Amino acid sequence: MRQIPHHIAIVMDGNGRWASKRFLPRLAGHKQGVDALRRCAKACAQRGVGVLTVFAFSSENWRRPVDEVSGLMDIFVMALARQLPQLQADGVQLHFVGERSGLSTKVLAGMEQAELATRDNSDLVFNVCFNYGGRWDIVQAAAKLAAQGKPVTELDLSRALALAHVPDPDLVIRTGAEQRISNFLLWQSAYSEFYFSDKLWPAFDEVELDLAIKTYQQRERRFGKTSDQLVAGAASATTA
Ligand code: IPE
Numbered sequence: 001m002r003q004i005p006h007h008i009a010i011v012m013d014g015n016g017r018w019a020s021k022r023f024l025p026r027l028a029g030h031k032q033g034v035d036a037l038r039r040c041a042k043a044c045a046q047r048g049v050g051v052l053t054v055f056a057f058s059s060e061n062w063r064r065p066v067d068e069v070s071g072l073m074d075i076f077v078m079a080l081a082r083q084l085p086q087l088q089a090d091g092v093q094l095h096f097v098g099e100r101s102g103l104s105t106k107v108l109a110g111m112e113q114a115e116l117a118t119r120d121n122s123d124l125v126f127n128v129c130f131n132y133g134g135r136w137d138i139v140q141a142a143a144k145l146a147a148q149g150k151p152v153t154e155l156d157l158s159r160a161l162a163l164a165h166v167p168d169p170d171l172v173i174r175t176g177a178e179q180r181i182s183n184f185l186l187w188q189s190a191y192s193e194f195y196f197s198d199k200l201w202p203a204f205d206e207v208e209l210d211l212a213i214k215t216y217q218q219r220e221r222r223f224g225k226t227s228d229q230l231v232a233g234a235a236s237a238t239t240a
């Protein structure tokens, strides 16, 4: 498989450890994480990735110390205002994915303004999962169907999920040397390829991204079939 993954999803983990190693406050790591994200989004667009989805704040991150949570909210609002012109110039269409209730009016206003301003762009669809949890998403989708009195089918449920506007991720990357999903795209990652990087998120750069893509390209995605079936399918496709 030589294709560039159409949809890359990333658990951006390791900001706090990156800062602690340098005797800096954790928030300094989160600020550096924004720079890493800006570089990564640009690199994805340059490589022909169609959709980038990142995990920026989980449903469970509210459990952190109050100062860290409020610092993260401030960094989010500032980063959004600062990055918006460049995102516009790069043709990025922004989406914020997650539970909106519980977020401050400042955060909500920033989200709504950025989504509105970028909605006609089409070079890269950029989903920022904020106050997001995979379980929250499945529950809100099921509740929507229940309210409509609909039977629950796989197709209906997937259409009611918060990421219904994009296909499932081909590649899920997690930085920060942890090998777990931490309530990220539980439904959508059913057949994603996983790549775990030991790099802490602020240190994740273009070289690391290319390594992840190269590793992905060496995988065989079988979706339940046998390897022989895939080879036969590819041969008949080329002779047809
Ligand atoms: C990821 O980095 C960013 C968020 C969860 C907001 P962490 O803050 O989890 O960094 P570590 O894992 O403590 O190093």
Ligand code: IPE
Binding pocket: 011, 012, 013, 014, 055, 056, 057, 058, 061, 178, 180, 182
């Ligand atoms: C996952 O990282 C969430 C984000 C990157 C936003 P965490 O640091 O919160 O994950 P755990 O707690 O180590 O599993």
Ligand code: MG
Binding pocket: 013, 014, 015, 176
């Ligand atoms: Mg972490």
